Structure formats: structure tokens, C-alpha cells
Amino acid sequence: MMIERRHRLLGPAYRLFYDEPFHPVRGAGVWLYDAAGTAYLDAYNNVASVGHCHPRVVAALAAQSARLNTHTRYLDDTVLDYAERLLATLPDALQTMMFTCTGSEANDLALRIARMVTGGAGFVVTENAYHGVTSALAEMSPSLGLPLGAHVRSIAAPGKSAEFASDLQAAIDDLSAAGIRFAGFLCDSIFASDGIFSDPVGLLQSAIETTHRNGGLYIADEVQSGFGRTGSHMWGFARHGVVPDMVSMGKPMGDGHPLAGLAMRPDLSARFGAETRYFNTFGGNPVSSAVGIAVLDVMADEELQQNAAEVGAYLKAGLQSLAGQHETITDIRGAGLYLGVELRDGAAAVVNQMRAKRVLLSAAGPQGNVLKIRPPLVFSRENADQLLSVLDECLGG
């Protein structure tokens, strides 16, 4: 009845997780609770990155909301302090920070800047990429199943091809043959919807060189891989030792508050600002900025990047051990607390069984056969043990 009401009010484009949809009513840390008070271990929601309803983030949100909420056409310290904090985590070459409300808006802004600066219109993405819901991004997000734009080419994710850079060159050449100038390569640094490909470290280096050699801009989509999730680094691209031209960020940035942004080289923002003005009504407002600062403070004080590294390594080792006992596991991939478990026989059944046993995760990859594990970064070894134990049960004996 609630599902019928939902279908009637929101329409059929909205999809629910699980054969038996989940209805949480409360969240705290790594836990989501249903109306009966039953706790579910959340091993999926990277948005609540510092934990569901973190009290310090909620307090910052409430305090700034009661004090002032305006926009970037007035002077405000909060947004500048936040920009400075973010830029300090990024390579020195990236010196400008622009703010949006969603990762879609951040990636879309990157496209606008790349087109303006390069004079090109052609973009390359990976073959099951997801980069956002705007008109421009939907036709660059093959995972949505819609036709790609005529100016878009896709290449295999690197895990499936030793020849990532040569595939990229071939795609650029194909654009060129169609009379379309190359503008840039938009790339999720952990290839989340492609099925999670994290290794070998350094795999992005030849791609960024190829991008630059062909006059394009390299846009690192860090919506999935950013904010300490990969454990060893604050940003997914940094793990591969590269310096992108633009870096988009989103989901975990506000622990659930709608907050996203785009960092870039100052020559790119200078060129964009010379051609047009930018105003995002809610982007970079004092409340969103205060929330973003609180998230960074919590990450530092609770050492969450380090926790992602430690618990992530522990969990990955446990998954590798399970792989030795269950032939259906064909690969374990990922870094920190972004892990993928590739299954021979599809992942949907396992995902639903785990939900029934009160562990929440989902699936990724073009065949949906990769368990996607990306819990809040406060995930503990004990939480990892619970996940491993339930997964062991669900994979059968």
C-alpha cells in the first residue's frame, strides 16, 4: 500500500532497493533501524560517510541554520574557510573551488568549463559509467541504458583491459574522425558502477597523459572515491599519483546534506569567469559550508581515513578468505572501505538474502554481479566481522 502510494505520487522512474523494500525510521552511526527497532548494519551508504546523523554535523547544521542562511552574492567567511580547507587536501595545482548542491551539478559544470576552454565538444567515459542526471550527463552515463550522445565515446574500465590508455586514444581518434574535437575524459577514480576497479595503483597515469597529449582536460569524478574512502588517500585519483585538471565531489561531502563542488586549476576558473558569471542559489551557502566543515572536522578528529584503511584492509582480507571457501566468488577488488566482490552467478539473490539477515549492501557492474560494499567510514572490525559472517551464510556451504 505504501509502495502503491509511492508509485502514484512519485511515478515509476523511482526505484526501490531489495525484493522486500526497506523502510528505515532512524539512523545512527553504521546502523539503520526499522519501526520495530530492529537494527540493520549499513554497509552501503557512502553518503552518511561519517555515520548516520552524526551529532556534531547535526549540531553545526542546526546552529548555522538558526543564525544565517544566505548565498554567495553576499560576503561570507564560512564558504571561504570551507573552500580553503578543501583546497588544502588537493594538489597545489588546483586552487579554485566552486560549489554546487549535487554531484550532477558539479560534473555538469566541469563539462561547461571543459567545452569553453578546449573549444571541443567530445567526451570519453567508461562503458558502464554513471556521472549524473542532467541532460548533458545522462547522455554520458551508459549505466542508465539511454542512448549516448553523438559526441560521447565509451571505453572499457581498466580492470577489463590492459590497454586503458590505448582504448582512450582510439576513442579520441574516433571522435576526431567524426569531426568532433576532444574536450575531456570524465573518469570515476574507482570505477564504481563499472564494477569497482582499483588496481594496480597508478593505472590512471597513462590515461591522464593521453588526455593531455590530445588537448583534453582530465576530470576526476570523486563523488564515489573521495573523502578518505580509499583509506590510503583523501582522494581516489591521488592513490594513483595523478593530478587532474578538475575534481568533482559530492555524496559524502555533507553527510547527507545536499552539498557538492568542483575544484579546478585557476586558469580554468579565470577563463570561465571571463566568459560568464556563475550563481548557484544554494551552492556554497553558509549552512552547507558549516556542515562541510563539520564533516572535515569529524573525519580528522575520529581519524576516519585511517579507519577506512585499517578496517578496509581487515574486511578485504576476510573477503579473500571467504573467496577461498566459496567458488562463487571470482574476484575481490577495491581499496579502503570501497570493496567489490565479484560473483559467478549474479549478486541480486545474495543482496536480498543479506538484507533479510539485516546487512544492507547492493550490487554494481554491467552484469550486476559485483557486491558493492561502501559503509559509513565509522565501520568497525566488529561490523566487518558481522558482514563477513552473514555473507558466509548467504553464500551457502
Place this chain on the structure above:
Amino acid sequence: MMIERRHRLLGPAYRLFYDEPFHPVRGAGVWLYDAAGTAYLDAYNNVASVGHCHPRVVAALAAQSARLNTHTRYLDDTVLDYAERLLATLPDALQTMMFTCTGSEANDLALRIARMVTGGAGFVVTENAYHGVTSALAEMSPSLGLPLGAHVRSIAAPGKSAEFASDLQAAIDDLSAAGIRFAGFLCDSIFASDGIFSDPVGLLQSAIETTHRNGGLYIADEVQSGFGRTGSHMWGFARHGVVPDMVSMGKPMGDGHPLAGLAMRPDLSARFGAETRYFNTFGGNPVSSAVGIAVLDVMADEELQQNAAEVGAYLKAGLQSLAGQHETITDIRGAGLYLGVELRDGAAAVVNQMRAKRVLLSAAGPQGNVLKIRPPLVFSRENADQLLSVLDECLGG
């Protein structure tokens, strides 16, 4: 020094209001305060529609943020209750509500749906329209000063042309002559950036008939005119007695919280949902939905639409009286608390003088010669008197 820091961190695309930029540190109701505690009368910020930092909205935000903040892939009552509340204010034909974080995202989604349903790519907008910052909307927003898309035509706002519908037909014919099928007319119901054109009541009727006769969809952009601002009606289009195919909404919806949405006919959402899925990470989350409901509650309990009608009429009469004393005023337009004062000699000097006298407003129109007055809806007669008195001084004797 703060301006230099801002330029360095955010880049030159961000612009500030006023020759002497304003730096608020606190807001309450219709007031913004600087660090010295000086109160400024806010006659401009329609985002803080029920007043800056409204305690009931802040309380709803804080309470739901502490309880649960997830997304639309889980079941949740809050988003359904909110959708139902919004749809109850809209024409019966509009039965589906989709949620985004910004008006840009809502308008961009409308474009995607219109293209999919009509099979066309051509859109018509007004000649100084602003509809958003995405790639697709920037090339449909002439006020940004960038080249329009090849599939976009613009027509004069109705205040400047008795022949609004015939201009629209000519634009559609021009698209057709270029081999571009018409997809829709995207129209701000109060023509805010065009210079605020509200009368005569009914002026949209021939435009919507023309749109439908040519197989297009009529998209009402209610980001400016929605949520009771025009006083007599909840929605700007309703004042003109028309029923759009889609209605986008944004700015005032969350009193500053990033919240926006798109209402539509159910056959449109059915078609869209049959072709693709839609997921907006933050759009329609429980916190945003609780905030949206609180805004609707405050509007009802404080009778803010009625206040917009009453104080708006009082303020408009006062402005008309000033027009009799100051020849520089060439026209008074608008409805409710969305008013435009057209000046012979440009509005920038007056805007800056009023800021110096602690009344905040801005300018609109292709020549920037229309004072744009759109205060929080809690604006009182006393506030109106203050605005009129300061404007009288600034227009000189």
C-alpha cells in the same frame, strides 16, 4: 582583503551584489544584520520566503537531521506526505511529483522529459530569461549572455509585445524551418529576469494554446513566482488561469534549504519511467521533505499568501504614489510581493543608495533598469513604509 581572498578561492565567476558588498552575519524574519548589529531590511531574498531562519523550519530541519537522513531508494513516509501536500496545491491534471535539490535540476529534468515525450529537441524561451546553470539550461538562458543553443529560439516577454502567442508561433515556425521539431515552451510565470511582467491576467493563455497546437509541452518555471508570492494564487501560472504540463519549483521551497522539484502529468512520468530510472541522491530525502512540509505549515499558519496579497497591494499602491512624484519612474509592475519599478535612468545607482540606507533590493531586465522587489513573505506594512520612504529619498527631490 576578504574580497581578494574570495576571488582567489572561488574564482572570478562569482559576483557580489552592490558597489560596497554586504556582509551579513545573522538573519531573522525580514532582517539581515551586519557584524556591528546594524539591521538591514531585506526586500530581495525570495529564498528565505517565510523569513530568515524561521524557528519552526530550523526546528524541523534539526529534528529530522538527528533522526534519519537517507534517500528515495528506501521507503519513507515524509517524502510521500510532502509530495501529497504539494500536489494538493496544483491543478488536478498534475499528479506526479519528482524531487531535486535545485531549480536548475528541476528545469533540466523537465527538458529531458519533454524531449523524450515529444521526440523534439527545440525549445522556446523569453529574450532575457534565466532558467538555470546546467549545460542544457545555460544555452536556454539568454540573460547569461552566452550563445543560445542551435535548437533554442527566444521571443519578447509579453509586456513588450501584444503579440506574445504570434511571436511564439513564429519561433516555432523558425525551428521547424531549420528542421528542428518543437519540444516545448519554458516560461517563468512572472518573467522575473525579463523585467517582471504580470499583467494582464490571462496573458499566458494564448501561449499555452499555441504550445499545445504545435505538439509541444508547456513548462511553467515557478522558481520565482511560486509558493504564494503573487498573493492571489499559490502559483504564478494559476493567476493566469492556465494548466501547464509540467511545473518546476525551487528557491522558496525550503526557506534556504536546497530543495526543488518538478510536478507533471502522470502520463509524462509514466513515459519517462518506462524509458529510464531516476535517482537524485539528495532529492526528496527525509530531511529536505520535513523542511518542505514545515515551510508549507508556516505559510498556512501565518497566512503568508494572504499577507503577500495585502502587503503587496499596499506596497504597489505606495510605489504608484511615488511614481506620481518622481518622473524617473516609468512603470510599476508585478503582483503580490513580486514587484518591479521601471526607471528611466537605470537602477544600479538607486540600488546602491538604498543599500547605503539599509534597504536591500536589486535590479532586473535586459537593461537592468527595473528595481526588483521580492522580500520574504512576512514583510509587513511597516516594512513597506520603510522601503517607500527610503526609495523616495534615493529618487531625489
